Amino acid sequence: MFKRLAVFAIYLVPFCFFAQDFSALWTGYFSFYNIKDVVQGNNKIYAAAENAVFSYDTQTNEIKEITTINGLSGEQISTIYYSEAYQLLMIGYENGLIEIAFDNGDNVLTVVDIIDKQTIPPTSKRINHFNAYGNLVYIATNYGISVFDLDRLEFKDTYFIGDLGIQTKVLQTTIFGDYIYAACQDGNGLRKALVSDPNLIDYKSWQTVTSGDFVAVETVQDQLYVVRTNRRLYQVTNDVLTEKILYNNPPLDVKAVEANLVVTTKSNVFVYDTNFNAISQASVSTEYPTTYSAATIVSGQLYIGTKDFGVLKTALISPIAFEEVHPEGPLRNKPFSIKATSSNLWVTFGDYNLFFNPYPLDSYGFSHFQNDEWINIPYSEVFNAKSLNAIAVNPANDSQVFISSFFSGLLEVNDDVPTILYNETNSGLESLVIPTDPSYVDVRVGPTAFDSKGFLWSVSSLINSPLKSYNPSNNQWVSYSFTDLIPSDFGGNLGFGDIVIGADNTKWVGSYKYGLIGFNENGGKPLLKSLKDENQNMPNQYVTALAMDKRNQLWIGTLSGLRVLYNTSGFFTDDNVQADDIVILEDGIPKELLFEQFISDIEVDGSNNKWVGTIGSGIFYLSYDGQKTIYHFTRDNSPLPSNNINDISIDDTTGEVYIATDNGLVSFHSGGSSPQDNLQNAYAYPNPVRPNFNIVDEKVKIKDISENVNIKITDIEGNLVAEAQSRTNLRYNGYNLEIDGGTAYWNGKNLANNVVASGVYLVMLSDLDTFETRVLKLMIIR
Incomplete structure (x- = not known):
């Protein structure tokens, strides 16, 4: 590595x-x-x-x-x-x-050295070409030429070869005979200097062979060729240019x-x-x-x-x-939205900006990662659907996927084949209406989510009834108005940052200008309410991300900070409902967690811990209550290709955390997984543990355990070796036996903190809610 x-x-x-x-x-x-x-x-x-x-x-x-x-x-x-x-x-x-x-x-x-050089403007630091000569590499840049020593792996001199020693764009260099030649832009022409001249740092050492703008210079044995910006290639003989060809x-x-x-x-x-x-x-x-x-x-x-x-x-x-x-x-290195399910990952590349503007419209397909293979669906097969963004996988049929288009509607995909594009002509979706151009069609579908009944819920921008439900089993659409909160359609709310659905079937929607919106059908008497103002402890009216955790607490990401709505059940009845910030101690000083951070996404893993993506600060992995930052990954301390996180999605089966950035897609193998309903399929691996397995660092995993368990590990004689309990012996807290959602980790150490000897060990599992028990045998060979 x-x-x-x-x-x-x-x-x-x-x-x-x-x-x-x-x-x-x-x-x-x-x-x-x-x-x-x-x-x-x-x-x-x-x-x-x-x-x-x-x-x-x-x-x-x-x-x-x-x-x-x-x-x-x-x-x-x-x-x-x-x-x-x-x-x-x-x-x-x-x-x-x-x-x-x-x-x-x-x-x-x-x-x-170049990127940190303050005397060179950031726009002039581009590396255009490497030209090796002996142990030196001449680096053509947008400011001139720098020299790098391959023996010492360090920079030597830098040549500013423009008139009077100014910085000038050099696209390529070559060595021909006794001279180094440079193809320059900005009217600085083709320049040369004796390669053996010890004073090449002096611009006076460089001669102008001919003026103009050049894009290339190259040596082929005993011939020298140059290319001008006029698409003409010349042979250079005794510094005289002879045209050889004009390219189309x-x-x-x-x-x-x-x-x-x-x-x-x-x-x-x-x-x-x-x-x-x-x-x-x-x-x-x-x-x-x-x-x-x-x-x-x-x-x-x-x-x-x-x-x-x-x-x-x-x-x-x-x-x-x-x-x-x-x-x-995948198709591109700029993933915008991702969705992970068991052994599957879906990726889209269309986008919109901070103000929910999809223009210029993107014409990309989507990608599907399954069984370690990529299936890439090109734009030509998605019915011209542009700006593909949010992804929803039918929980009852994981081969049926719905992909939002922020211009064309909603794309249905079955078995990796785009099947139908829902729009204003064949569904309950609506186009925004421009008063001055009523014929204009623009169906901006954003975040989506399935409820427990199998209905797909979506939110569309710039219309009076943005919330839509769709029943895939009978193709029925229902629309719900937000006009009590958002009075106008076009020119009203520009977009919606996220949607999640609570256990009580409340739809929680993050909006651009109206904060957090809660909606519940309430048996035909809809409830609609927002949480947006400063006196409700909202740091910003732009809600960008939402996540409902396993305690029915709603985590709210905004353009400038993080909040939690602890009492979601009382949202509609509490006249003084407020969001709470999370206060942590940093060097003994109380501070607000993620103060004024642009939160781009929040996801909850199998341990109820939180993954929080930001724009500009990478990704945070927080304990269930936010009081402990388990990891903070950035480009500087991890393989993240960017600190701008577009989206996060977790495979609940494996615990793998997929992270979409504006410079590429990576995943982190956190190891945690969602708990199971019972202990029937619980198992330990590796089993047996062989001598070449680093048990202390790699740890024995006890998989597919239930949500609230007690685990005792004993030797064959019944002596207690290790013990842990869900919600107490949490992972990343230094326990020898720790529990992370549906997986427990044992480092092979006993109560005396010593690695155990070879032998057979009993792993006794007890569900503290249902009283179900199970015993596993684990062999360790040292």
Whole structure:
């Protein structure tokens, strides 16, 4: 596994650190369809997606991923370079970050000198190209050229080569003869300097070969080629440019590979020999309609990076048949909504902004992860439904899924096949109405939830009756008005952040301008009430997330803080109902939990603990009452690719927590699971516990226990070894035997805090509510 290693301020004292290693507990689900760059080395190709990399062994066909799980930052990649001499991969980013992944080690070296350089504007730090010469790498950036020493793994000089030494955009460099050439933008033309000049830091050492804007410069043996922004490629002889070809589309990638010049445009890859004779042209095929980004050659095969199909492999000499090369993954690296059920995960990518504006409209399909395989449904199969967002899985039929569209209505999916799109013409859904354009159709369906009767409830924006119920068994729709709280339709509430349904069938809805809304049919006499004002202890009227916990307490996330409604049963009858903040002690000082944080989602796990996602501060794992922060994961201490959490969903069977960020999808193996109704299927694993099992750290799991149990572990003679009880011996509190929802964990230690000896142990389970008992046998071999 990889770890993060950072290097700071090499002009001062180099400082390194390793990030805490959570890689054994995390899994990444990154998309590798949109490729930014492709390079080759040691019979492998390396392909960079937006924020992750994969390698493909051209001899064994083995594919390996390098993601945030392995130590990458999760930032947006701009270019990559592989050094065969040093057996390492350099990764350059849009923000100036550089990371180095080593072939023969488990470290990812993070180099932050450029990104931390305050004298360079953030917009000028982009890494455009790596050019290796001996032990040095010349790094073309949007401010000039920096030099990195591969022997010492540190920066050397930086060259500002614009007129009078100003910063200028350099897209590519190359070494030709005794000179280093730089392809510049901003009218700074093609520039060169003696590569052996010890004073290259002086802009006067750089000569202008010709003015203009250049996108590439590359050496192929004894020939030098450049490309202008006018789509023309030139051969440079004695610093005189001779036009060789005019391309229909701008060249996006120009590189020398195996004594060939490889030029990639959005629709073609052109390969030339040393004399600029065309030896191959690979055009976008009808079978794989896409755009190209970069290409390389290995052993007579052409590998082309694409926007939609990962890397396409084809024969260099006759590029007719294509083969997809990439790891499996979701459609995109920007998941917006997710929904996990037992061994299933659904992902959508459409979105709307903070103000519930879906424009510009997104045209994406959705992804389904099942049995360790991805099923990707493209936009062409979803009846043109745009801005797909919330997901609801029918609890009575997990192959039936409903996906909201924040423009087109509600999409029904059966067995991974989009079946019908419900809209204003065939359902109870309604379009918003623009007074000046009554013909405009826009059906904005947002959050959804199933109730205990199997009815699907949804909320739509900018209409008088936003709350809808739908009975899938008879196709009946019912609408409920909110006009007592929200007086106008178009121009009224822009959207709804969440919906949950309580045990008493109350629908709790988070709104944009009207706080928390409670609704209950009440036998035909509907109850409707809101909680939004400061005097009701609401920090903001914009409610973004809701979760009903196992004690029927409603957790409320807002744009600027967290609240809890403890007495949900008295909501409609209490004239002075208030939300409560959670006060914690921090260094002995009382403080409000998650004060002024933008809460994006709240989920409750099998132990009644809370997972709280935020925008900007990562994800928090809180104890059932919020008094203890068990984990606080950010990009700095975990594989999270971003601190902006879009959505969270928990597989109650396995306890796996899926986390959707605006830079990718990951999961954390928390281990907790939902309790069972009885002890009938309870079991312990591993069983037997063998000598190579690290019982102290990995622990024995006792799975599928009920909600309120007492667990005693004894040796075969009946001597008590360990004991725990639900709601008392909670996980993460340092107990030898601890309980987390439907799973108990034993570290193999006895009451004297020593690891037990080999032998047979009895695990005696007793349900404290039903008095059901069960005894399991566990063998330990040391």
